[in-house]
Amino acid sequence: MRLDGFGIFVEDMGKMIRFYRDVLGFEIKEAEDTSNVYLVKDGTLFLMYGRKDFEKMTSRRYEYIKGLNGHYEIALYVDTFDEVDAAFRKAVDKGAVPVLEPELEPWGQRTCYIADPEGNLIEIGSWDKPYDKKDI
Numbered sequence: 001m002r003l004d005g006f007g008i009f010v011e012d013m014g015k016m017i018r019f020y021r022d023v024l025g026f027e028i029k030e031a032e033d034t035s036n037v038y039l040v041k042d043g044t045l046f047l048m049y050g051r052k053d054f055e056k057m058t059s060r061r062y063e064y065i066k067g068l069n070g071h072y073e074i075a076l077y078v079d080t081f082d083e084v085d086a087a088f089r090k091a092v093d094k095g096a097v098p099v100l101e102p103e104l105e106p107w108g109q110r111t112c113y114i115a116d117p118e119g120n121l122i123e124i125g126s127w128d129k130p131y132d133k134k135d136i
Contacts, residue, residue: 006047022094036048065119068119076124079130085102088124096115102124
């Protein structure tokens with residue numbers, strides 16, 4: 001098996017698509033009115049599933065965390081500390097919920113957090129050098 005992508009269950013598909021596309025720059029692969037949406041960011045597949053559609057498909061009801069939640073985070077990387085600050089401001093100016101202003105952490109990473117319209121956490125961080133997969 002290989003990892004194909006990751007997904008989240010959403011309540012308001014249109015609002016979430018517009019956020020990830022217009023605020024964070026994800027590329028959308030389908031129309032906004034579909035129940036399963038594929039978005040791509042830097043070669044990584046990101047899926048959104050309508051909660052009600054998934055429940056219908058699986059014949060089950062699920063509980064969902066509401067409001068700002070710490071269930072998981074999506075991490076985005078920029079090459080410089082200055083880009084962390086700029087990306088945070090741009091995202092907040094376009095409607096992201098500010099969670100943690102940019103700050104330099106004791107381990108040497110500059111990081112900040114925003115939330116999407118359904119309260120999922122998104123980290124924007126940098127080690128002040130270009131991204132290199134070898135560093136993972």
